[in-house]
Amino acid sequence: MNRLLKHNTTLIKFWCLQGNARLLNSKIPPIPVVKLTDENNLPPQTKINQETIELLERLSLVDFANKRGIERLEDAIKFADLIRGIDTSGVEPMISVLEDRTLYLRDDIVTEGNCRKEVMSNAAVTEEEYFVAPQGNIPLIPRDSLLNDNKSSKQK
Amino acid sequence: MTVIYNGRKYAFAFAITTLFTRRCSFCTTNVSTDSGNFILRKVKPSSSQIARYTNEAIFKNKTRSHWKAVVGLEVHAQITSTSKLFSGAGTEFGAPVNTNVSLFDAAIPGTLPVLNRRCVEAGVLTALALSCRVNPVSVFDRKHYFYADLPAGYQITQHRLPLAQEGELEFHVFIPDVHHKPYIKKSCIKQLQLEQDSGKLLHDEEACRSLVDLSRAGIPLMELVFEPDLEDGEEAAALVKELILILQCLGTCSCKMEEGALRVDANVSVHREGEPLGVRSEVKNIGSIRAVAHAVKYEIDRQVRTLESGGVVVNETRAWDTDSRQTVPMRDKEEKQDYRYMPEPNLPPLRVLLNGQHAIPDIKKDCVNVDCLRRKLPELPRETREKLINQYGISAESAVILVNENNLLKHFYGIMGEKKSRDPKLSTNILIMELLTILNKNKLSLETSPFSSYSLGEVVDLLQSKKVNLVTARKLLQEIVSGNPQSPSEMVEKYGWAQITDSSEIEDVCTAVIEQNPRLVEQFCAGKTKVFNSLVGKVAKITENRANMALVVKVLRDKLSKIQNS
């Protein structure tokens, strides 16, 4: 084992120093083995319209319904489209690698709670024992058209 | 005034409500005058048609028969458990603000859900009682929307593959004074799912903010989604009543609607017969069984009114306002909502054991065994009713009433259990007709009244053996209800309330009454048969209501007919 070690260390050093290109191990593929995505297989690139971005913004509330947001989104969709052409007929979705295992059930006893102080310790605004929220169910104030590059959204 | 759904009687009531579009009350006492005015107002523009529009004609044209309503209920029942669905926080109602809250319930980052076994068992028991198909594998999903009472921004529920599906609930629709007899209605259950309850918001209008209490957040709920196979508010109310009986019987839900332990949402739509289904609206915030009937009825009427006046029914969520007794639009919680259901990644699939199937190695003894639970099912209300009818021979209506009122049923069993020879029909009459009336009169309730079935049983015995008459029995019940510690037999002894059944005694009294009331006798013989009751009343008064009234009536009639014929 030690002999082998010394031998190989020397070999590695040799190769490092020389920086030679050499023949690869036969099992290592010499060239990339990637199935190029068939361009025809891809669905047409999705363009996001005003309605969709407004819907998404309402569902996301990240103030990103602007040009930059749309660009990112369209890019993400384009990348995701790579999987749409894959043949998955007869394949069941795999939600979790633990799908064959079963859910642990705990006993019905009180083991938590009664820790209001801890639960509320990180809340920025509280009112006595309550959390505080503004009034809800008021739709977002309409933003400017999506063509504006909204600089007010944080760029870090 | 209870509204009834048949023929003209209903059309009448229905017409009134349509005419009262601006009136927000169900007060229908001044019906005739107001409706008359209204009709005049309405047809004013076209005077030539006035003649044609008589009350009856309008009512006939607007008979309800061409409108059909479709009602589907969604019921959220809080599962009775010590701790929450996914966390170990407590669940008792009315706990101080934000105390029954664990870090997970407040959606603190990094916390994870752990499922409570009791909740699964409760769900399975309920599913079995409702003849549902329990799924051997079910999955939890996240339902996403933003609201201040939902700290995680999503609710964990079971959308795609719930705990149970395809069940049915059979129930009697029967309101005394409304229906001749109960009819059986069946509503199918689409699915039964386990899910989290949300927190509570206290709206502070002045300060334009909401105060958030998360004690309720994460409390386990069973959601029961019924198919839209009901037709009116009474059916809806009856369904809820039966469901409550079952859940209370199983012990899986307290069903205290006033505490929010059971919440009913109604999906209502109307359409003309033969036409496609109409747009539905959802009615929430219904706080009692009767409110279910009222709210559904109101919404049906509102939709019909809207459509008949050329309006359009909007797909929206409305709230039942108990004060004004109408449904009002809720602030639109949804707009264009997409809940983006996604499987909950922190919870592997829930497996339950069915039909003695072999457990996969991982399960061991933790798994919920459905067959085991099935064997533990208690006698369900439907079965109780059948037993009452078959075993005791009482009527279907009585069976419905007894089962609806658990305390009454307990008394019934108490009475019959003590002495099998007691007449069940008599016993039910005493309970349903007499006892309840007296309790109402005294403004008492069954739950809080401290008397026992023994006393009631004695009264039954005394009646059955004709030792007392019905009037005396009522007196005895009154004493019992008031808390008189003496037994009924003792009271009869003490106050001398024994029934007079001696025919000669009765003869004497009747003779005396006839003699003392020649004028009434004359009137009777002249054909005014109503005065007979007065004569009977006089006999009753003299005998201090102790005479056997059936005998009295017989004797009096005999005597009077003799007089008539002579």
Add this chain to the structure above:
Amino acid sequence: MLSLSIRQISRKLKDGALLPSDVCAACLYQAEKLKTLNMFVRLTKEVAEIQAKEADSRYKNGNIRCLLDGIPVAVKDNYCTLNVETTCSSQMLENFKPQYNATMVQKLQNAGAVLLGKCNMDEFAMGSGTVDSIHGPSKNIWQSGKCATSIEHVHSVKVKCREFYQLSPPSSKGSCSTVEEDDWFIAGGSSGGSAVAVASGTVFAALGSDTGGSTRNPAAYCGVVGLKPSYGLLSRHGLIPLVNSMDVPGILTRTVDDAVTLLNVLAGYDPLDSTTIRDDFIPLDLSQDIDISKMRIGIPQEYHCPGISDEVLETWSEVADILEKAGAEVVSVSMPHTPSSIACYSVLNQCEVASNMARYDGIEFGLRTAENRSTEELYASTRSQGFNEIVRGRILAGNYFLLQRNYSQYFVQALKVRRLIAQDFARVWSSGIDVLLTPTTLTDAPRYSQFISRDNREQCASQDYCTQPANMAGCPAVTIPIKLSKQGLPLSLQLMSQNYRENLLLAIARWIESVVDFPHLELDI
């Protein structure tokens, strides 16, 4: 002292040659010295000193808890630590003080380990460079001018590098605390801080997290051992999630042996995490050397992807040679769905992100702006300020894929592709392969300027290529440093084995480690 393994330092502590406080002091000093590498978000100096003192008494009294007792460690800043800020390198949680310990943290504490600090990361673990952090980027200690390496030629290489590359100043993206003249090499991500902390000898072990390679990637760039255990083996309770169905706590150490020590402390069922497996965990024992000639090593063809550097390729080949020469059977295998893994991951990742991030609204915890016109306005304002664009972009995309109309062709399709990838692995294992040998990253550590020239998504897409599939299948994977590149940066390789076969995986890893004798940094003060 700082380059010792855990076993070795533990020996010294046991023998009384050192006290835990001494070690702790040395590590704190090292941390201070290497401050510009920005590996820590926060040093928990007081906590560490208290814990070290407690360990002192334990050692004096002979109540040693285990190998880890008194050993300084660090955890990534997405592990909840009781009363210590846990920021996830995001403004959203900048002042968040959890009221509980993550199970992993608690286990370390129970073992007597000394918590030195919270390590820097990409914001919410979204990134593969540890450059997208509100605390500024972390820098690779290799070629940073902070340490020498044991191989002499690297000095000359380094000089050549400095001459060769135009030293362009780093861009304004991210706030560097000190702008050095050199364009430094990235630490990798998203557990970059943890990797540098271990590589620099500041700690003896660190916790990272691994969702698509976030532990293995920086481990590879920083020349340390990065272990991603099987999904379900370690508890995620208290680990602020990125993708719940793929996240695993990651272990970073300088040797495979140390990784085993950590694993033995951390693994096991946790009733607070329903995604941990309930099988009893049998602690690994690698005391017996394995017989490498009995092993079957698989070389998946598809892992040679475009962009892979010649050096990585050579390294891959060399180790394959070494194994073959030792008698192992090295076999070419095919895992045809490998190229789809990244795109599939992008969908699942973004969907989970959209969901997991929904809780950040400022009401119960975290950043809260002064906006109070409505709940919606408050949420939007808080979230746009608290999250960087990467996070926000992923939320939008995730919600897009989860829309009812898109659910089937994106989310469900991705789950199906996930099964295909997992089936690739299953097929390999059932054909008798013991471990797979692949590259970890496509190149050695990139320079910062080069790294930020491509956007976050592109970076992840290429850098995560070889590491991501293991997360899809949930199988354990470990990266070990093999040799140095021409630039004098570490080159590493990855091994993967069947789920829950960490014993086999790490035994083979250890064998390779001993053979290649990677030239570690000189760490002692």
